[in-house]
Amino acid sequence: MPDINRSSEFESTESFLDRLKKHPHLLARFQSLLDVVDNASGDVVKAAEAEQRVVDELRQMGQEALHAWAERKHSRLEAESDSRSDLARKEKKTLLVHQIWNHSNRGTDLQKRLLWQAISPFLSLS
Numbered sequence: 001m002p003d004i005n006r007s008s009e010f011e012s013t014e015s016f017l018d019r020l021k022k023h024p025h026l027l028a029r030f031q032s033l034l035d036v037v038d039n040a041s042g043d044v045v046k047a048a049e050a051e052q053r054v055v056d057e058l059r060q061m062g063q064e065a066l067h068a069w070a071e072r073k074h075s076r077l078e079a080e081s082d083s084r085s086d087l088a089r090k091e092k093k094t095l096l097v098h099q100i101w102n103h104s105n106r107g108t109d110l111q112k113r114l115l116w117q118a119i120s121p122f123l124s125l126s
Contacts, residue, residue, distance in 0.1 A: 023068060029061040 020027050035041070036053045044050045 025064050025068065026061065029057060029064060033057045033061070 020030070033054065036044070036050060036057060039050070044053065
């Protein structure tokens with residue numbers, strides 16, 4: 001096993017702690033995991049109980065880590081898409097638009113004209 005320089009070990013520890021501070025939910029999970037290891041509550045007697053608690057903490061940590069990853073990825077993609085002028089944001093159509101499309105072949109011309117007059121001021125707002 002290669003010798004690890006003490007200063008590089010310290011720097012990597014500091015780097016890890018700096019990164020961990022940016023993710024308080026993971027910091028809390030690490031603290032919970034250390035509580036299990038230290039048996040902070042004092043109620044774990046058997047190895048099987050300790051093992052189950054460690055597994056539960058690691059599972060929860062994994063879920064939170066993946067959730068944080070997904071949120072960051074979504075934010076980055078959203079920012080990237082917003083910066084591109086050749087992309088248009090897709091938004092859900094309003095219920096009114098769906099009703100107009102569904103009923104565009106029904107009704108008299110007068111009804112269609114009245115409906116158009118009622119909604120046209122709102123269409124120019126978007």
